[in-house]
Every structure is written in C-alpha cells, then in structure tokens.
Amino acid sequence: MSRYNARAVEPKWQRIWEDSRAFAATRDETKPKYYVLEMFPYPSGRIHMGHVRNYAMGDVVARFKKARGFNVLHPMGWDAFGMPAENAAMERRVHPGAWTYQNIAAMRTQLKSMGLSLDWEREFATCDPEYYAQQQALFLDMLEAGLVSRKISVVNWDPVDNTVLANEQVIDGKGWRSGAPVERRELTQWVFRISDMADELLSAIDGLDKWPEKVRLMQRNWIGRSEGLQFRFEMAPNDLVDWPELEVYTTRHDTLFGASFAAISPDHPLSRALEGKVDGLAAFNAECRRMGTSEAELETAEKKGFDTGLRVVHPFDPNWTMPIYVANFILMDYGTGAIFGCPAHDQRDLDFARKYGLDVVPVVCPPDQDAASFEIGSDAYIGPGRIINSRFLDGMSIDDAKAEMARRMLEMGCGEARVNFRLRDWGISRQRYWGCPIPVIHCGDCGIVPVPKADLPVKLPDDVTFDKPGNPLDRHTGWRNVPCPKCGADARRETDTMDTFVDSSWYFARFTAPHADTPTEMADADYWMNVDQYIGGVEHAILHLLYSRFFARAMHRTGHLPEKSIEPFNALFTQGMVTHETYRAADGRWLTPDEVKITHEEDGREPALETRDPQIVPVDKVDLRRVARETSTDEEVEIGPTIKMSKSKRNTVDPEQIIEQFGADTARWFMLSDSPPERDVEWTAAGAEGAWRFLQRVWRALNEAKLCAIGAPEPQLVLPMAASLRQATHKTIMRVSRNIESFAFNKAVADIYTFVNTLTKEHGDSEDYLFARREAYEALARLMAPMTPHFAEEIWQLLGHATPLVEAPWPSYDADLTRDDMISMPVQINGKKRAEIQVDREADRETIEGLVMASPDVARFLGGKTPRKIIVVPGRIVNVVI
C-alpha cells in the first residue's frame, strides 16, 4: 500500500474543482445565500502563515455552509494600493504597479495551492482602474451628498526630505530615512464627515449581536461619546492680547470649585497669538510641535506646561483667578482645545499641579471619609462621593452637582450642556502616488470643481519617477495641469490620493457585482449582501471596521446599497495571530528559524541558553526540539519572546515550503488544531509533522479496513461493539457540526482525533461491523472535508463514490444514537470528589441518593455520621455535606 501522496492528489482535485466551476457563485433565489468573507490581503509578495490561518478558517465555513445547502459567495481580491509599493519603487527602481501586479500573480498561485473554495471569477485588485474608477464615482456622490469636506489637519513633516511621513515612518521622533527631527505641520485635507454619524454609528453597535463583545466595546470607546459642559471663562485683564474669554469643555463640571488652572493646546489660537508676546512661549510651542502626531507619542511624552502669565476668572467668583498654561498634552482636536484643571480628581491634572506647585483642593469626598480630614496624596480621587468645599454644591451627589452647575451656567449665559465625541473626521488625503486619485480639479475662478463622471477614471499616470522624495504627481505637470471642466481656464488636478482605508471600506460590496460599470448593481447587492460571516485579524477591530460601517451608510444614502446593508457585516470573527519564537545573535541581529541550530539539553526540558556545543543535534532532528540554538558560525543565540511573525523580526516560516513538503491539507489541519481560532497560535515544525502523520494514519486505516458494499442496507443483527461504533459516529457528527458552527475548530479537530482513535481500534468483521465501519468512514470523509478538502475527496473516491465530495451534503445524525443510557456521576463529600456511581440517564433524585448512600466509598468518609445535606444536580453531580 502506498502512502498518501499530497503532492499528486492536491493539484488533481484543484483542477477538478476549477473545471467544474464548483465555487462560482451565481444568484439563485431558490436557495438561501451565505456570504463568507475573509479580510483581503495586501499583496506584499508572498503569503504568510497569518494568511494561511485566516483563509483556512474562512474556507472551513464556506465549505461547511455549501454542504449544508447554502448558495455560498466566497470571493477573493487584493488590497493593492499602499506605501510598500512606493518604497519598493524608490529602493529598486520598479514601478509600483509592476511590483504590485507581480506580487499578486505570485500570491494568487500560492493561495490557489491551498485549495480554497474561492470564486476566482470575482477577483479584483483595488489598484485596477475599473475598481478605483467606481471609487471615484462614489467619492463624487458623497461629495454631492455633503459627506465630504475640506479641513485643516496636522501631519508629520520631514523638514529634510520635505515630505509627509506616516506615523510608522517616524521613529523616536525622527524621519526614518533622513533622521531629521519630525515637525507637526498643518495642511488642508479632504475628510469624510464620519463624526456627523457618530451617534448613529454608536447606537447601531447595540444591534451587532454576532460581533465579539470586545470589538463592540473598543468601537464604543473609540467613538467616545461624552456628556459635558462647554463654557466660557472670562479673562482677567491683561496688556498683551485683546481676548475676552476662553472657552473650555469638561465632563467634570461638578469639580469646578476645585479648579486651580486652565490649560490650552500649543496649537490653540490664544497660544499662537501670545507667541510673540510672552518670552519663551514661541520656543515652548515650537518644542511641542517637534513631535509626531500619534496619540501614543503625545500621551507618553513628559507632561510639560508653560505659564502664560494670563489668568482666567472663576465663573462664580470675580475675585478668584487662576493661571493659563500652555500644555503639551492638550489636543486641539478634542473639545475646544482648552480645559480647566482640577488636580484632586484627575490624575493628569494632579501630576501637573504637583509639578508646577498649584493648589490641590478636594471637592468630592469618598463615602467612607470625613470631609474635614480628606486629603489627596499622590493619587487623584475619581470615585463617587458627595461634594465638599464647593459653596452651593456642597452635599450634593456628583450627578446632581453636574446638573446644578449646568443649570446655573445656562442661566448666566456663559455655558451649555454639550455632547462631545472623541471620534474625529476621517482625513483621507495622502501626498502619495500609489493610491486612488481624488477626482477634483482646482480652478482659480471656480474653486473646487468635481471631475465630471464621464471623465472618470482619473487614471494614475504611468510615467512617473521616484528619484526624489515627495509626491510624483505634484511634479508631473502633464498630468497635473488641466483645463477647468466648468470654465475651461487653466486649472490643476488635486494631486492627493486617497487613504488606502477607503479602498477596503467598500470592497465587500463590490464583490457582489465586481465587473459592473457602477459601484454596485442593486439586484446583486440586494441578493448577496450582507456579509454573513466576516473573518479577520483583531488588529482591524476599530479603524477598518468603523470606516466600513460608515461607508455602508454613505453608500446607502447615495443609492448604492439597500437599507438593510447599513450594517454590512452580520457576524464578525476576529482570529488571533500566528506567532513564532524570535532569535537574536550576540550583535543584536535577528535570525530566521532556518538560520539557527538547536542543541539538545539533557533532561529535554528547559532550553539551555548558555550551552555551547556539547550536544548539537543533527539538522534533520532539529525542528523537533525547542532548545538553545547556535548559528552555523557557532555563535550563541538568544531566544527572544514568541511574537507575531514579522519580516522585521525575521521569525517567519514560509507557507510555500510547508505546502511543498507536506501539502496544503496538512498546513490547514495544523492551523486549525490545538489553538482556539480567536487566540494566537505558535507555529511549530513538530505540530505540522503531527498533522501530516495523522493524515497518513487515516489513509492507512481506510486502506486496510473491511467495509460493506456502497449503499448496502442496515443489517438486522446489531452486535454491542458495532453499536458503540455507530454511537461514536453519530456523536462525532453532532459534535463536529456544533463546533464548526461555533468557530471552535480546534475542538472539531479534537473530536475527529478521538473518533479516529475509536475507529481504528474496532476490528470485528461481522456484517454489522462492515456496515458500521462504512458509515463511520463516510462520515469521517465528510466531516474532514472543510478542513482537509483534497484528502477528503481522495478517501471519498477510495470509498467508491463516483461524484466528488464537494457536491455531497453534510452528514446528519440520529439523535437516539448520540445518547448514553447509563451515565457516571461523581460524588463529592464536602466539595471533594470521593466516589463515582453509575446511574440511568433518567434516574430521579431519590434513586440517586439511594445509590450514593449505598456506596462503600461514601460510607467510609461518612464514618457513620448522617449527612447534613445532599445536593443532587441530576445528570451532573452529587455533593454530600457533612
């Protein structure tokens, strides 16, 4: 008997599926549809293990649903615009388009070798002019619908290269190529008005009941609705500026009598106005601007303030003034760019007050504290309590104090309650070549003129150069200079391109009619939308998903999606990452798993980091051991943490090698084994080999198994052993079905292992055995098919079937065969398991108690005493309390 030969088998079935167009999706009103989608890949060059895991999971769902009778749509495409292509262009003098399409070709081949049940006829790349033409049409419709505007926003500016940098390109506050300290600079940019939809996007989260709770929480927090008070401080008289008042936003107006300072953003108009007038302020502000734009950077930077010397007057006491600071941690983008500080009840304000010697007056007293003696140490008090030291608010709860404060401010005409969102408008302008051109023209007379739809697409010019930093579109005068579509005068194209998040915010809708000459085709969108199951990395939990939700709403408003699709993803699953150990040489360079050799530690347990030579294992054994390593040059290597596979840490394993060595089914099987899909999985060579051995084991067992003829009737005689095999079969069908349905693929795999263990131990050859065994193997083939489709087809054929398994329905189970008549129940005494009894499944309380008291084990622990209480949970457990 020959071994199972994945290298020959897999391409064979891939061809059969392709020739029969097994996965081509067509509208069919007679069947329920099911749209399963995995987040499409960026064509970086090669697929990585994260892709294998993501697409293996999606394929399990797609094949399972197809077997269950659904009309499945399972498409694939390419998120093809982005910075890496431009970086490649600069470094290797290749055109970003050529580089991208080459990568797509390579990755398409790799993905096809995985045997995914994809409808390749719907494939597109977002850099295809046919795709971005429709994106431009969408932009124009959104512009007309008032969903787009222009806004000043800040970018990272590299003063040496004279380019805008992505946050990723700012390393320790310096440009990644020039090394120059980055500055913040303001630019007028195109934005999508997502903040107009903040309330709607927030409340609709409640309806996303098939999304992970953590993602819903993250989205809620990101949108960040807060109810607060916006009010105006009067300025104390000063000689520097004519500035009557300072408007601030706060959610803690109950603490206004604990205020000890006001603070404004360095970019606040008042701060700018004072720059030439207050000694040192210009320098302070400049220093604040010498920083990247990322929130993490701003928030972790040392908190610094600059006393402007100006003061504001407390709204409720004309004799009470406090200083105005410029502070580097106040964001101009949130609220009014100005706050008041109450150090006692806000940690950041407290740190600031301690640093600059400002008053700390507690105004909220914790319930268990005495108002007279309550003091603030190094921790601000942010809990509940009653108000103290606050004149007319004294004794109130926080909520009552807020209400009273808002009422009085409104009465006085200096402030009003206001809902604020953390969510900012979505800036989409990018000063880069490799993106979707924004289809507008700037005319000196007409202003901003949309490109007429008849002139779309605004295609990217091919003849561009990347020898200079900056946006090549800016330099390309032939492309840039055009007549105004309205008046015909000389005008210029917008040279900014769109954020690549735009491309990925509607591709799921485009898949329903990928070749239409409008963004979508209503009949197709209406049939296929929504995505029934969306699968992707949790790293997209906020931005991509929020933008897509916004886009779906925008597309509905502009007539491109039906109303039911304003929430486009019915169910979401966020899978974990694929991780691997990292290896670092003494000089700090990262090493790939292939570059390290492993030494054998004697007890086989802990890795021997320090050990040099004594027991270097031969290379072919290497991958089975997790121990210390050395490079070929005999350096010692440090084993770093197990982290997400990434090029920069070089801890990657190439799926192509694995597929070549073991086959796609092995890679898929291993990826689905062991780790729950939502968690990170560590790739280990040993795990892959284990998966490979399992397939061989099933193959061997089936080749040696004696079965009845295909389609033979159920025999009359049923031997107990054969009956138990049938029970195992039906239980396994039940479990695997449930586990696939609930995304517990690791448990489905474990169920199949258990089943195969049972199956291969049954050696009878009576008539009912032959029947039970055929039933078992037929079920096995069908249960494994979503995970190891080629292998399943092969054993299906071996079982004698003439038609491919891909067209076979999912197996059903007989519920009577999944239940045991007798069950074992643990008996606890004072909460510790001491005995076990066998009882009928339906046994009642009295019967169970009788059996418990009759048990010698129980009697031994009871020692003649009468139990105080016996807790019986029928079908579960008994606890005897003495």
Added chain:
RNA sequence: GCCCGGAUGGCGGAAUUGGUAGACGCAGCGGACUCAAAAUCCGCCGGCCGCAAGGCCUUGUCGGUUCGACUCCGACUCCGGGCACCA
C-alpha cells in the same frame, strides 16, 4: 499614557458556561518490530508522599462569595493588540 484582551502540566489547549481540572494533540519515557535506523504498534506521562489502597497540593498572585470556583466579585503582576498616515 489611554482603550481592549489574555494567563490552566515540559508545550498548544479541553472542561457541557458555577458541578469529575488536565479531553485531544505535541514533546518525553519504557516496550514490541528491525542487523540497524526510519516508519508503525502497545504502555506510561501535573507535583509531592506511599509497596499498595489511597492521601495531600495544583488553573499568574493575594483576598472574597458558594455545598461546590479555571468559571462570579475585589485588588494586583506579567504578556499581547489598538491609538486615527502600516495594512
């Protein structure tokens, strides 16, 4: 810094969602087969004590609720994801 997760044997994990902790897999150990190796098959496999029967301990740490806690509550520690121009 802020938001969101996670932690169970040597390792990945399971535990019917408050009811037998460690299913299943990997690694390891012992044995069979073999001239030998690979492959395969059989057995063992959380720790401590014990000849055994059995007992005690054990789900990151500390405390609480409960007849009963991996599961619920409170306080921490460490690790990971996101933070708006990486995709």
